[in-house]
Amino acid sequence: MTDRNILEGKVAIVTGASSGIGRAIAEYLARGGAHVFLVGRTTAPMADCKALIEAQGGMADIVTADVRDINQVQAFINQAVASKGRLDIMVNNAGLEFPAKIMDADPENWRTMLETNVLGLLVGCKAAVQAMRACQAHGHIVNISSVSAQRNNSGVYGATKHAVNVISSSLREELEEDTIRLTNVMPGAIATNFARNFDREFVQQILNMADMDVEVQAGEHLPPGFWRPYNRKRDNFWEIPTMWPKRYSTR
């Protein structure tokens, strides 16, 4: 659905491109003609994605990197600029959740969420803006937040996404006089591998609340066509939003 060539000559980086939303964004940007750098820790699915993009006539490179490491983030941005001479689009998408009550949680899981969802995104923003300024790009930063940032009881994961919203609105203000735009996306529930760190009971609870009559098994996908747009509030506790990004802000 992207017009081929609308992004011709543009260079994009997508973090968390080995799976789910990031992979879909990467394929979409490549269909528009951008050269896309796919970033993630797991090489094999990114190699599949690169092969698919190239089979469709697009251009992609893969970079195996961990966004929790500041030096690795700076390095893959430098690599993209060194190889293609510019950076136009930076999608800070890599993220994860370990759902748990604060009093039950493992602090190491908090560290992982904070370093991936917040620190990695922050360094990605700063290094990308520096690279875009250096090549005088009319650049675009896209930060993937979550609908969890709209609730005040969404735990440590929600706190990381509240942080993403504040980082996005603060940086957008700092870029007011720049040629770089910033979009903050707050997706609702989307069927990806995001539940990889969820326990089975938690996934079942989500499906039950969405009136989805299916029993989950670890490693299984939902039946095709089963995951449908849904939007309802129950007992002031949980909102199962539509499967597509519900709200976004841009300027």
Ligand SMILES: NC(=O)c1ccc[n+]([C@@H]2O[C@H](COP(=O)([O-])OP(=O)(O)OC[C@H]3O[C@@H](n4cnc5c(N)ncnc54)[C@H](OP(=O)(O)O)[C@@H]3O)[C@@H](O)[C@H]2O)c1
């Ligand atoms: N799915 C949803 O319902 C939903 C809703 C709202 C917001 N979101 C947000 O959307 C984003 C993408 O999630 P998704 O649903 O597409 O989940 P996903 O399928 O699990 O994909 C997450 C991606 O992040 C990458 N990643 C995780 N830790 C990383 C690290 N330290 N360094 C580099 N890459 C890392 C993973 O790759 P590797 O493991 O290979 O590194 C993977 O490619 C996340 O920020 C998530 O918070 C998702």
